[in-house]
Structure formats: C-alpha cells, structure tokens
Amino acid sequence: MSINYRPLWVMLLNRNMKKTDLISLARLTSNTVANMGKCEYISLRNLEKICRVLECTPNDVIEFMEEK
Numbered sequence: 001m002s003i004n005y006r007p008l009w010v011m012l013l014n015r016n017m018k019k020t021d022l023i024s025l026a027r028l029t030s031n032t033v034a035n036m037g038k039c040e041y042i043s044l045r046n047l048e049k050i051c052r053v054l055e056c057t058p059n060d061v062i063e064f065m066e067e068k
Contacts, residue, residue: 001064005036008061011054026053 012022019033026049032042047058054060 002039002067003041004039004063004065005061007059007063008036008050011056011060015054022050022053026050 012019019037022028023030023033026046028046028049032046035042047061050061051058
C-alpha cells in the first residue's frame, strides 16, 4: 500500500491556494512539499501542521493506494 496526497492537492485548488501558500502557512520546508509531490511519506508532525492550518483531518489530506 502506498500513500497519495491527491486529496490535499484538490483541496488547495478548491481554496485557490498554491503549494507556496501551504509552505508559509504551515511552516513546512520546500523539501517536505517536494516529497509529498513524489508520494513519499512525511512526518506526523508535518501532517498535523497541514491539518491545523487547513482545518481538516488527515483523511482530507491523504489516501492510501494499492500498489500494483
């Protein structure tokens, strides 16, 4: 099973936000967002920062995909 951040990217689009907005609001590093763009794991601390800023839950940010 792998992780996918597609729900987060859709949420950002719906809120007319850019990834750079998320970086500054959640105080993330650009490396963290780059890792998310490659569907790599991030720390729970960073996931918490994202959820607090966007006022959502982890289920609104990530989804799990079956590996082929």
